[in-house]
Amino acid sequence: MRALLIIPALCGVLLTYNTGLNNAVVFKFTNVICESYNTSWFVFHNCRLKAVSRNKVLLNINGTVLHPAYDITLHAQMFKRANGYKPWLFDLKFDGCQYMRHRSIPFANLVFGLFKEFSNFNHTCPYMGSQIVKDFYLRYKLLRLPFPTGDYMLTVRWFFDQKMQFDTNVSFMFVEDILRNN
Ligand SMILES: *[C@@H]1O[C@H](CO)[C@@H](O)[C@H](O)[C@H]1NC(C)=O
Ligand SMILES: *[C@@H]1O[C@H](CO)[C@@H](O)[C@H](O)[C@H]1NC(C)=O
Numbered sequence: 001m002r003a004l005l006i007i008p009a010l011c012g013v014l015l016t017y018n019t020g021l022n023n024a025v026v027f028k029f030t031n032v033i034c035e036s037y038n039t040s041w042f043v044f045h046n047c048r049l050k051a052v053s054r055n056k057v058l059l060n061i062n063g064t065v066l067h068p069a070y071d072i073t074l075h076a077q078m079f080k081r082a083n084g085y086k087p088w089l090f091d092l093k094f095d096g097c098q099y100m101r102h103r104s105i106p107f108a109n110l111v112f113g114l115f116k117e118f119s120n121f122n123h124t125c126p127y128m129g130s131q132i133v134k135d136f137y138l139r140y141k142l143l144r145l146p147f148p149t150g151d152y153m154l155t156v157r158w159f160f161d162q163k164m165q166f167d168t169n170v171s172f173m174f175v176e177d178i179l180r181n182n
């Protein structure tokens with residue numbers, strides 16, 4: 001049993017040295033889906049991933065809010081893949097305008113902390129006009145939760161005036177640090 005555990009760990013160490021990687025964590029996007037349900041209020045121009053290296057994938061989203069949105073609700077759900085995606089860790093519905101004023105929802109802080117500098121969302125309501133996420137990639141350093149290795153999906157359904165407007169669903173993979181788990 002012991003030997004079985006040590007051999008893969010050793011291979012991991014050697015692989016890490018051989019490839020010169022000093023970061024054995026893989027944390028990257030694997031898919032993104034954006035869909036508007038009311039194109040007279042929100043339109044997507046672009047919503048796509050671009051792989052720039054094996055472990056770095058950029059997310060770009062370009063959309064427009066066509067009339068000012070003063071009342072925004074988000075429904076955010078996390079899923080982990082295990083024979084299909086199963087609910088995992090959190091399922092939250094919250095007031096986006098209030099959140100931007102107080103930043104007091106820990107899971108939202110975690111997600112927003114990862115992408116705020118890649119977007120133009122860092123302000124309070126209303127939201128109007130161009131909404132951009134540019135070259136956003138996932139950085140393990142900013143993730144304060146140790147995730148188990150796996151495939152995940154974070155879905156966010158956006159409501160304006162309590163009416164469903166659009167979805168932004170992203171999938172990502174997380175592979176734990178081999179060096180810390182031997
Ligand atoms: C986004 O994910 C939700 C699950 O939370 C699903 O109901 C919805 O259909 C997905 N949206 C799209 C556009 O695939
Ligand atoms: C769709 O957007 C229009 C224009 O802003 C708005 O007046 C209408 O209430 C929205 N409809 C739904 C179902 O969200």
Ligand SMILES: *[C@@H]1O[C@H](CO)[C@@H](O)[C@H](O)[C@H]1NC(C)=O
Binds near residue numbers: 045063132
């Ligand atoms: C977003 O899309 C609009 C419409 O296609 C375009 O005019 C604008 O330049 C794009 N913005 C960015 C930052 O790519």
Ligand SMILES: *[C@@H]1O[C@H](CO)[C@@H](O)[C@H](O)[C@H]1NC(C)=O
Binds near residue numbers: 116117123
């Ligand atoms: C976001 O806005 C807050 C408050 O206005 C500011 O303190 C912070 O530096 C901003 N962060 C980024 C990444 O722009």
